[in-house]
Amino acid sequence: MTVNLPPLAPLADKSSVFSDLNPLPRLLMGPGPINADPRVLRAMSSQLLGQFDPQFRLMMKETMALYRRVFETRNAWTFIVDGTARSGIETVMASVIEPGDRVLVCSFGRFGQLKTEIATRAGADLKVINAPWGTVFAPEQIEVAVKAFSPKLVAVCQGDTSTTMLQPLAEIGKICHRHGALLQVDATASIAGAPLKVDDWEIDCVTAGLQKCLAGPSGAAPVTLSDAMARMIYRRRHIEEGVRPTDYVPGKGRMISSNYFDLAMLMDYWSDLALNHHTEATTMLYGARECARIFVQEGHAAAFKRHADGSRAIVAGLLGMGLKVFGDVANKMPNVTGVYVPDGINGDRVRNALLSDFNIEIGTSFGQLHGKIWRIGAMGYNARQDCVLTTLAALETVLAAEGYRFTRGAGVDAAYQCYKESAG
Ligand SMILES: Cc1ncc(COP(=O)(O)O)c(C=O)c1O
Numbered sequence: 001m002t003v004n005l006p007p008l009a010p011l012a013d014k015s016s017v018f019s020d021l022n023p024l025p026r027l028l029m030g031p032g033p034i035n036a037d038p039r040v041l042r043a044m045s046s047q048l049l050g051q052f053d054p055q056f057r058l059m060m061k062e063t064m065a066l067y068r069r070v071f072e073t074r075n076a077w078t079f080i081v082d083g084t085a086r087s088g089i090e091t092v093m094a095s096v097i098e099p100g101d102r103v104l105v106c107s108f109g110r111f112g113q114l115k116t117e118i119a120t121r122a123g124a125d126l127k128v129i130n131a132p133w134g135t136v137f138a139p140e141q142i143e144v145a146v147k148a149f150s151p152k153l154v155a156v157c158q159g160d161t162s163t164t165m166l167q168p169l170a171e172i173g174k175i176c177h178r179h180g181a182l183l184q185v186d187a188t189a190s191i192a193g194a195p196l197k198v199d200d201w202e203i204d205c206v207t208a209g210l211q212k213c214l215a216g217p218s219g220a221a222p223v224t225l226s227d228a229m230a231r232m233i234y235r236r237r238h239i240e241e242g243v244r245p246t247d248y249v250p251g252k253g254r255m256i257s258s259n260y261f262d263l264a265m266l267m268d269y270w271s272d273l274a275l276n277h278h279t280e281a282t283t284m285l286y287g288a289r290e291c292a293r294i295f296v297q298e299g300h301a302a303a304f305k306r307h308a309d310g311s312r313a314i315v316a317g318l319l320g321m322g323l324k325v326f327g328d329v330a331n332k333m334p335n336v337t338g339v340y341v342p343d344g345i346n347g348d349r350v351r352n353a354l355l356s357d358f359n360i361e362i363g364t365s366f367g368q369l370h371g372k373i374w375r376i377g378a379m380g381y382n383a384r385q386d387c388v389l390t391t392l393a394a395l396e397t398v399l400a401a402e403g404y405r406f407t408r409g410a411g412v413d414a415a416y417q418c419y420k421e422s423a424g
Pocket residue numbers: 032084085086087111114157159160161162186187188189209218219
């Protein structure tokens with residue numbers, strides 16, 4: 001059988017490989033990534049250390065302590081997985097799910113689909129419930145499914161960036177525990193932008209990324225595990241031959257099928273045993289530590305208000321331009337807003353003009369929403385009045401140039417007014 005490989009054009013100008021990196025500065029106002037806080041970039045330019053250097057081990061402990069505060073948890077097992085946010089999701093699923101285990105995914109967008117696919121690869125006996133894109137689940141809907149299916153694990157997004165919806169979670173952990181299931185939450189897109197009370201809400205595991213409201217680059221996945229989940233995983237501890245201590249006794253549970261995503265080995269590495277596993281991405285840990293420090297120093301309430309203010313201003317601005325906001329606004333994520341591309345306007349041309357003429361990036365969406373909505377984010381370092389107003393002003397100019405009819409200035413004025421009211 002012929003396998004057609006994907007297209008791969010050669011580099012047009014070979015001399016450019018010797019040019020210094022000097023990208024045009026863009027204002028990233030899409031669904032993430034966003035511009036990193038300069039403090040994070042500075043931390044990441046620190047010199048490398050060996051991962052067993054006492055200085056570095058101390059930084060690991062500090063990072064664990066900081067992320068306990070970010071997640072509002074006392075979970076001892078709160079640490080960083082090296083990799084983008086999906087590496088956190090996959091690490092948990094590979095380490096918890098054994099082939100044939102029942103897993104319920106509550107999906108309300110593309111990132112529910114991602115968890116479905118990762119659980120499938122882990123060999124789960126899977127059930128998926130779907131909420132129409134642009135809506136979230138009522139707790140009762142989840143309870144009915146958990147009761148009927150009796151899963152070992154329930155997986156759900158807090159914020160699904162593809163639809164901009166934020167799933168209320170306060171009751172879901174309790175529902176899962178009432179029926180003997182553990183709850184895994186993907187908070188990649190919402191962490192540090194909206195409240196997430198891991199202990200109070202009885203969430204067994206949360207995974208995240210840095211590239212949205214935490215104001216960092218992607219490449220590190222903060223993870224927190226309840227004791228119950230940590231013990232379930234550690235039963236499956238099988239240490240790689242080359243690093244086994246002399247007193248090693250393999251765990252009773254089935255060996256985790258991935259080496260890189262073996263949370264039991266990662267726990268050994270982060271523990272005081274300090275067992276070797278991967279070569280640490282030390283630069284990413286510097287970044288993750290700084291992201292948490294920035295958020296904790298600002299304070300949860302202040303950071304959430306900053307994101308909520310941005311959301312209100314963007315919604316007011318878009319409505320002021322006569323545009324229609326996508327989805328159930330009452331359950332919208334505070335850090336990203338979906339808006340319908342108006343009839344007769346080419347969404348990609350608008351995005352391209354914003355990028356080429358204003359250096360501003362906004363997003364489209366995926367699947368059934370591709371080309372139908374734009375997604376405008378104001379998160380992390382960019383959840384600021386100046387970024388929001390600049391983006392709305394540029395959008396007004398481009399929309400007018402594309403022939404969209406509306407009252408010029410009405411969007412920016414409405415957003416400006418919103419910010420004034422929030423400050424007052
Ligand atoms: C909710 C959610 N989950 C998971 C991911 C995947 O993250 P990554 O691309 O960092 O692997 C994203 C990325 O945008 C996301 O928004």
